[in-house]
Amino acid sequence: MKLTALTLVLTALVSGSASAQMTINGAGATFPYPIYSKWFDEYAKVDSSVRFNYQSIGSGGGQKQIIAQTVDFGASDGPMTDENLKSAPGKLLHIPTVAGAVVMTYNLPGNPAVKLDGETIAGIYLGTIKKWNDAKIAALNSGVSLPDQEIVVVHRSDGSGTTFIFTDYLSKVSADWKSKVGTNTSVNWPTGLGGKGNEGVSGQVKQTPGAIGYVELIYAKQNKMPVAEVKNSDGVFVGPTVESVTAAMATAQIPDDFRFSITNPAGKDSYPIAGATWLLVYEQQNDAAKGAKLVEFLKWSMAKGEEMAKQLDYAPLPQELRERVLKRINEIKF
Amino acid sequence: MATAAVPTSVLQLRPASRFGDRAFEWLTFAMSLGVVVLVILVGWQLARGSHLAITKFGFHFLATSTWDPVAEQYGALPFIYGTVVSSLLALIIAVPLSIATAIYLTELAPLWIRQPLASGIEMLAAIPSVILGLWGIFVMIPWLRAHAFPALKAALGWTPFFTGPIYGVSMLAGGIIIAIMILPIITSVAREIMRSVPNLQREAAYALGATKWEVTRIAVLSYAKNGLFGAAILGLGRALGETMAVTMVIGNTPQIKASLFAPGYTLASVIANEFTEATTDMYLQALFEIGLVLFGITILANLLAQLLLKTMTRKMTTRVAQ
Secondary structure (H helix, E strand, O other): HHHHHHHHHHHHHHHHHOOOEEEEEEEEOOOHHHHHHHHHHHHHHHHHEEEEEEEEOHHHHHHHHHHHHOOOEEEOOOOOOOHHHHHOOOOOEEEEEEEEEEEEEEOOOOOOOOOHHHHHHHHHHHHOOOOOOOHHHHHHHOOOOOOEEOOEEEOOOOOOOHHHHHHHHHHHOHHHHHHOOOOOOOOOOOOEEOOHHHHHHHHHHHHHOOEEEEHHHHHHOOOOOOOOEEEEOOOOEEEOOOHHHHHHHHOOOOOOOOOOOOOOOOOOOOOOOEEEEEEEEEEEEHHHHHHHHHHHHHHHHHHHHHHHHHOOOEOOOOOOHHHHHHHOOOOOEE | OOOHHHHHHHHHHHHHHHHHHHHHHHHHHHHHHHHHHHHHHHHHHHHHOOOHHHHHHOOOHHHHEEEEEEOOOOOOHHHHHHHHHHHHHHHHHHHHHHHHHHHHHHOOHHHHHHHHHHHHHHOOOOOHHHHHHHHHHHHHHHHHHHHHHHHHHHHHOOOOHHOOOOOOOOOOHHHEEEHHHHHHHHHHHHHHHHOOOOOOHHHHHHHHHHHHHHHOOOOOHHEEEHHHHHHHHHHHHHHOOHHHHHHHHHOOOOOOOOOOOOOOOHHHHHHHHOOOOOHHHHHHHHHHHHHOOOOOHHHHHHHHHHHHHHHHHHHHHHHHHH
């Protein structure tokens, strides 16, 4: 009796390893982790012969790992620099997947709807606008009673794609910001407190009267935080939504290598502080079988995966961009 | 028959058991050597990982205050300052509390309450760092900002240490969180040391007509002084490297301010914060060098402590000899 049971188990093990699943490994950005894990779950139903293993170790790690070829694909919230691309052993492709917005959240008595523009946000984060009733903020918010209160500036302390998008936007709208601070995943902040992660920033903002901070749209939405409308380059105040981010991608100038920035784009419906996230794959795949499966998955993500983005509050790529990306996916050789 | 067989077999086994002894000696030697080798390897790896940054910035890395990943200018001074100050604050808060607790637990408390209380304190060590950090953000910081800090400012605002705007997140908050984290270790080591004080000491003091406080002071504390100092150093070692909870309450601003209400930054925090998203080589190298500096400070603190301990013991023994 025992023997039969043992044989059964053994047979199961052997047959299990005979139809061995292929595992495709990826690593990188944390921001898109929820949507990627959803995609991998759903894709397991489409093709059970392949399993995806994704480690959200951060964009820096994702770029390092794909350059070192320890993973089959990388992921990053910011496009790679020319220098990093050159250090890769082969040609790396950027495959944009979804986008997210960075929202301005605040803590004021009664939390009135506040409107801001790029110059004002830059002034606040440079420390030149110090009070909520500053003339520059008041000019954008007629009818809102702004208190005579110090602005407590809160920013991310950990390196993050969110900070990259935020500082990229400020560098575009403010020459002062560009020359004094610049764009990166962490910067030398002229003022303010550092909170770790979205939860650190929002915790700080919620508890500190007069605070302002920036967090991901998803985080603000799920935690029902007050968010500011921001003036876009067409002079319209737009609130951060999935639609206004997709609109920003539709009007942004997107080059053929897909290393684009969608901050401060044209178009009256565009929310100006937004950014995409990318998968990084080699144009020439080393492992033909894996390459084929990876390409199949990427095609599926453009066709079906994008439709799931909205449920998780990510902005899907606009249709026209999806087609361009698909064309590039078809050029992957294996 | 059987009883007689035992000694002969032991005799026969002698050479074999000697081999066993030697093997055991070698094994333990190899293991203790392994620990030392590990420390050296860690240091070497950190130095190797940061050699570009070391050659580029040289001594400036330790002496300048700008941390700018955009311009690739890195200076570690505010982080070093933050690590040292927050750890010292933690010691100032934790050591008296721990020693008082240990005195109560070994000298004063009724017997039945000692073990449960001691276990309760050790339980504090089991709370994960990140949980303490969250408690710090959502419970401690609002309380500090609304009650404790304004009171401190009112009472001690005339000193430079308690001035400026109160955000809650601050160097002092970081020090308090670390103090909570190192309390259990200092307390339990201090307790063990006081328990090892021979009862003869206490009895002698009592015989001289000393009160409870005098017995504790003369017989226990002065006898256990070196051990208690060691307990504090153990706490300092842990305080220097505390990361997660500190990161969540210290404000993460690389600056050097006299006021303890101002936010600060520590070496461990900047590594935890920026390592994952550091994309350029020099950036990563600078973070490695931060690790090397932290490693160096920890070793230096331990060496200094040992030196101090040695001079303390020497003084004591010479005094006894006289």
